[in-house]
Amino acid sequence: ITRKAVAMSDTSPLPLSLPQDTQPSQPLPVPVPPVREDTRRIVRAASIISLGNVASRVLGLVRETVKADLFGATGMVSAFQVAAAVPTILYDLLIGGIISSALVPVFSEYTPQGRRDDLWFLVSSLMSLVTVVLAFFVLLVELFAPQVAWLLSGGLDPEPLAVTAYLLRITVPAVLFMTLSGIFTGLLYALRRFTLPAFTAAIFNASIVVVALVMGYRWGVASLAVGLLVGAVLQTLLQLPALRDARLRFTLNLRHPGLRRIARLYIPIGLSLVVSQLAVALSYNLASRTGERSIAWMNYAATLIQFPLGLVATAVSVAILPTLSRYALGDSPAEQAAFKTTLAQGLKLVLLLTIPATVGLFVLARPVIALLFEHGDFTPYDTEHTMQALWVALLGLVPYAVDQPLIFAFYARKDTWTPALVGIFGVGIYLLAALGPTLVIPLTLNGLILANSLQLTSHALITAYLLRRRLGGWGEHGLGSLAVRALGASLVMGGLTWLAMRFLEDQVVRLGLGSGQVVGELLIVGGAAGVGLITYALLMALLRADGGVLLLLLRRRGQLGAPASERSTPSS
Template sequence: MKADQAQPDRGGQPPADQERTNARVAGASGILALGNICSRILGLARETVITYLFGATGAADALQVAIIVPKAIYDLLIGGHVNGAFVPVLSDVITLRGKRELWRVVSALMSLVFAILAVLVLLIELFAPQIVPLVAQGADAETRRLAIDLLRLTAPALISLSLFAVFSGTLFALRSFTLPAFAGVVFNGCIVLVTLALAPAVAWLPRLTRVPALFPFEAARPAEGIIVVAIGWLVGATAQMLLQAPGLNLRRLRLSVNWRHPALKSIALLYLPVMLSLSMDTLIIRPFSYRLASHTGEGGIAIMNWATTLVQFPQGLVATAISIAILPTLARQSAELSAQAQRAFKDTLGLGLRLATALILPAVAGLFVLAGPIIALLFENGAFLAADTAVTAQALRLYLIGLPFAAIDLLLVYAFYARKDTFTPALIGVISLVVYLGVALLLFERLGLFSLMVADSAKHCVHASISGWLLWRRLDGFGAQRLSVTGAKSALASLAMAAFALLTLPWLMNFIGAASVLHELLLVVICATLYGGVFLLAAHLLKLPELAWLLKLLKQRALG
């Protein structure tokens, strides 16, 4: 790689070790991005299958409730930003004490996680009838009964999800990215395959088995066919955990009660502020959102989740990939106390912020304009009607308002983590939580379901603004990063694309039509290609350097 390829037009020549670091980061981020793309596509396929079979109905709401409970517990205890505490500690163990000690630490961590989650799963199975009303208070009795049945199916997945987090974090510490990157592909693929394979026959399973202890579901409710999705969720969680096995030395892993190991204490101390922040999201924001959505009519919870799935697609491809790619470099630069290292920290963070801005703004503009056609293509089949498409599209557009702030905020949070500060982002999270609750309650009577999307965008705006201001003060400024220039040029190019799309989309929709799924697919592909080309042309005319650098890098890698 040539020296001027290290970053777009920054005017300096990075040293050879920085070039090698950039190459490693690019390779890792490429693998993670590819896995993310495949996982998101299968995630959309998963939602398409579910909406086709069950639509925006009470059964879909019951499924979402059954999934959100174990997922919320997982995010609170294991998920979230746990790698920010987990990977650095394991990396230190490998460097200072070797891999033999690594397997001792991982064995102790695995055993501790298994013990805690086994108890939690048992409690969920016993108290499912009491848990469901807390999440879906506004749902009718039929939906609640179905949600209880489904929750008892999805709860055991907690153990597999948590062990997957331990195994994937270990592989990240070993600088092995491929298997964790494609875990989501296996997870979503299993849900799709199991649902399609079992959906036609599942309604008869309770009558054929006649073993209530093994299959405790009543056959009287046709909506219970959705249990196949819950089965697929359980299978997928187990499969993605097992996928990590080839990259691990399983012979070195064994049950251990050495839960006072210093490495476990270090992980706990770093992760405690993160867990407290996540607990607010898990125990306050999510139940609050689901409870409010359940009072907006049938399908409100499902529509909220479908819109969330779509808005997470560009978030994962842009912000998550860039954040994971720059985190190791930021951490290394932050550990050095020299003025040169601190300047390098600012340059690395500035590069990430500029790239995220240059990529997320056109993604927001494109999704905003094409929300209707994309949702119609993915979901408007079977029981999912045109009216559901219109409501979901409006929800997506309101979420998109906050997406640029969310993308920037993720990079800022990772910068705090790189400086071994997990407390400040958690404190900012408390402030943004108050903003979310206040805006949602203030607007609920007027906007109904849409008040939750407006509140979410306001939350991201506040969190990103405070994070940026505090980090700017601690770094004594970001240096000459040209963030405003990149933001302005990307915004202008995105607005040009959006204006062209608004003028041409009605004509293209009439010309191509929507007589079949193929017509809808053709419309989305043509529009995405055409409007993407308009953005590239506008960005070229505006001389957006980040885009030119990315295109040059892709061309060089394609040529080997």
């Protein structure tokens, strides 16, 4: 949970002047088409990305279900989680943290047909540079795997600690392919080719599932590490067909102006990421000291949190970034108004869907965890502790989801210092909240997760305040009233969902489908969730929330972002 929370770290209360060479080398015309046209494009892009995210999240749940069935929530699973975190940390440090903040905005400057040769040369130079740098880090980790394992999980028993070092040597080469895949993704997003990169995570998760199912009983937890490496390779290869026209080659020319702009944008993010990734390493170490199974419980809870985040917040944020980046280049009132409207539409989508998702997950936590994970080596004891971790983590879900479009709005304006400084401040809040209470009470897993939720909430509040100040207000978009209506409808939905869950639990027992039977668990979760979904949809329709629920949103998608005078319902 902590890794995901700090991966998009970010701040500065005053506008910062961009260096001259961070602007396009030749001024680009900035057409301002009707916002309705942009909204249609954003909805289409978000739909593609959401479809990929649905596939990814479903396969991610399958991955965690398979892992729970084969290996439970043991110290060996915790060892794999630590080994899997190392290539992710390296990836986030070099590429993952700048896809949205630097790669897409800078690549977008070179996407017009007349500048494609410059684009290919820029991407080739970046690929070559990061490959050389990462090869050095991979070699270091391979040589010092036991020491790296101890730094990240010194609280584990000797056997899981030794397994962590062994798995590290399998997983760390994956960062080379993850990095190439990340660069390809940034390039394709800049070119507005969303389809193949939207499914890279699905391929990644599917690879882990297949390798674990085929080789799990022979290789044990090492099958997960091999699956991770295979998945990293396949997600890179998947994107190559969409880059048929790209003339990429190995070159170490560091003088390209676009590369310098990426470096300038990366510096603040890089500083923030160094701090945040050190905090990630510390959080793993602290979690390992709260119990052998703690990292595994935290990971299973994080999987459920990531489902609505990826399905909604990430999809919307990525979809609006190219449009925000284009409007951010202009200074006219029309362009600034279009920037605010585009951002507001993204935030509305996020609020409409993540608030009920939070309430629903809280109410259905136990049956959902039992359905997905409580099989094989995953015990009711593991379900109880994973549920507690999930409850605490849900406190940060809505703030984190709202935070993503806000951060992307700063990135679109080529302001990476503000998000970076907010991110560093957020890490300080996490460390204070995580370690401060240990002066009087013992360290606990739920205490660490609560500290993470506090970090996410403070981060979102500060980012929203600074962006509102930078933009001179949000405009008349009714975000606050929409959030209140969504929260009220979600609370009513939560109450009816709980009643439906209790009723279905009694009926399942009467039918003899209790005691961990999948059919009974599926009836409880599916039936109660269905009641909740219908309740929320009806309430939001009655409240006439702009955009309504997803079905209403899709029906009216041509009106999203249109001027208020053209809407068939009042602005929220």
